[in-house]
Amino acid sequence: MSFHKHLHIVGAGVAGLSIGWRLSQAGWDVDIYDKGAAGHGASWAAAGMLAAILESEPGEEKLLPFLLESQELWPDFAHELETVSSHAVGYIESGTLFAARERDDMGILRQRHDYLSKHGMILEWLDRAQLLEREPCINPRAYGALLSPEDHQVDNRALVVALLSACRKAGVKIHEYTPVEEVLIERNSVAGFVSKGHKIPAAHLLLAAGAWSGSIKGLPENFLPPVYPLKGQMLALQMDLGKPILRHVLWTPRVYLVPRTDGRLVIGATMEDKGFEEVQRAGSVLHLLREAFEILPGIEELPLIESWTGLRPTSTDDAPILGGSGIGGLSFATGQHRHGILLTPLIAGVMAEYIDKGILQEIAAPFTMARFK
Ligand SMILES: Cc1cc2nc3c(=O)[nH]c(=O)nc-3n(C[C@H](O)[C@H](O)[C@H](O)COP(=O)(O)OP(=O)(O)OC[C@H]3O[C@@H](n4cnc5c(N)ncnc54)[C@H](O)[C@@H]3O)c2cc1C
Numbered sequence: 001m002s003f004h005k006h007l008h009i010v011g012a013g014v015a016g017l018s019i020g021w022r023l024s025q026a027g028w029d030v031d032i033y034d035k036g037a038a039g040h041g042a043s044w045a046a047a048g049m050l051a052a053i054l055e056s057e058p059g060e061e062k063l064l065p066f067l068l069e070s071q072e073l074w075p076d077f078a079h080e081l082e083t084v085s086s087h088a089v090g091y092i093e094s095g096t097l098f099a100a101r102e103r104d105d106m107g108i109l110r111q112r113h114d115y116l117s118k119h120g121m122i123l124e125w126l127d128r129a130q131l132l133e134r135e136p137c138i139n140p141r142a143y144g145a146l147l148s149p150e151d152h153q154v155d156n157r158a159l160v161v162a163l164l165s166a167c168r169k170a171g172v173k174i175h176e177y178t179p180v181e182e183v184l185i186e187r188n189s190v191a192g193f194v195s196k197g198h199k200i201p202a203a204h205l206l207l208a209a210g211a212w213s214g215s216i217k218g219l220p221e222n223f224l225p226p227v228y229p230l231k232g233q234m235l236a237l238q239m240d241l242g243k244p245i246l247r248h249v250l251w252t253p254r255v256y257l258v259p260r261t262d263g264r265l266v267i268g269a270t271m272e273d274k275g276f277e278e279v280q281r282a283g284s285v286l287h288l289l290r291e292a293f294e295i296l297p298g299i300e301e302l303p304l305i306e307s308w309t310g311l312r313p314t315s316t317d318d319a320p321i322l323g324g325s326g327i328g329g330l331s332f333a334t335g336q337h338r339h340g341i342l343l344t345p346l347i348a349g350v351m352a353e354y355i356d357k358g359i360l361q362e363i364a365a366p367f368t369m370a371r372f373k
Pocket of ligand 1: 011016037045178208209269336337
């Protein structure tokens with residue numbers, strides 16, 4: 001095994017870029033390969049919600065401390081990245097509202113409240129008047145809401161731009177439109193990979209290829225991370241910056257709306273198991289607009305400025321896949337599902353330490369490949 005600290009990374013999303021940046025800070029040479037434009041996978045498509053608390057559901061108890069730990073890292077991470085890159089990342093501590101538009105929604109809110117309170121999370125009940133005081137443009141027929149004061153947002157596209165700049169400043173080489181076609185393995189260790197038909201020797205390789213991680217060629221089937229694409233469709237409207245109709249991140253059980261500082265109002269998202277299909281469907285756009293209109297009728301007048309799809313890297317148990325692969329020199333950082341933006345600071349730190357020192361922090365221990373064996 002080579003002791004030269006040179007890491008090759010497959011995938012220039014938030015995972016590959018943030019881990020590459022951290023390792024370059026630790027003295028590693030880093031090359032990142034992307035089959036397309038860097039940062040334009042799920043990391044570009046996301047809504048940027050940092051919703052460790054509200055987005056936690058029964059059955060995800062093991063994941064909750066991991067999400068919360070990353071949420072705590074965000075203020076310092078955003079500050080450091082902005083300072084190093086000279087790019088703002090749009091981290092806003094606005095809190096998140098989970099509103100009940102219909103009577104039945106109150107039951108869903110109550111269930112989420114009870115589950116989260118049992119795990120020590122602090123949520124505030126707002127009645128209709130309190131909700132409208134905070135967000136006057138919400139449909140006055142809404143029943144009330146839960147306020148999660150610690151769930152915030154970052155502008156994920158600005159995050160990608162900042163990470164790219166930080167990487168480049170640190171000397172990380174980013175190879176766009178350069179797919180990794182096959183991983184080469186010899187005697188159960190990484191020997192290199194094939195890109196554009198050329199064999200490139202490599203002793204340390206990180207697979208951070210998002211939704212495509214589970215279908216990379218060259219790995220024996222039982223060593224492949226069990227990751228599949230989970231499609232999401234999204235829209236953006238443009239609010240009048242002088243008169244924004246929403247200030248908090250706003251959810252109902254059927255839609256979410258995320259107001260950015262530049263007036264964009266991001267609306268999402270569907271969850272569809274449709275393989276690698278990235279086409280947009282009228283029915284999904286209709287669903288998103290109808291549900292957004294139901295809770296925030298003022299959207300009717302706003303310009304529709306963009307619509308897009310993205311593929312979440314989802315593992316078979318919806319939790320991330322981190323650490324070693326069982327093949328010497330090959331590590332994984334994938335499977336972040338709905339939480340990859342939220343988890344960026346923690347996964348960057350955990351994986352950089354793992355690759356540099358061979359130590360996997362205790363908090364990441366439940367998320368290795370070992371759980372699938
Ligand atoms: C609609 C939607 C909304 C979301 N909202 C949120 C949210 O609000 N909050 C949150 O925390 N998370 C959210 N997520 C999840 C989050 O976006 C992802 O978990 C995260 O971006 C994954 O980052 P990544 O770097 O692993 O993957 P990606 O950003 O997909 O990057 C992987 C990269 O690998 C490249 N690649 C793939 N195969 C190869 C290959 N063979 N060779 C070279 N390059 C390759 C791809 O081109 C891609 O650029 C959302 C996701 C979607 C789709």
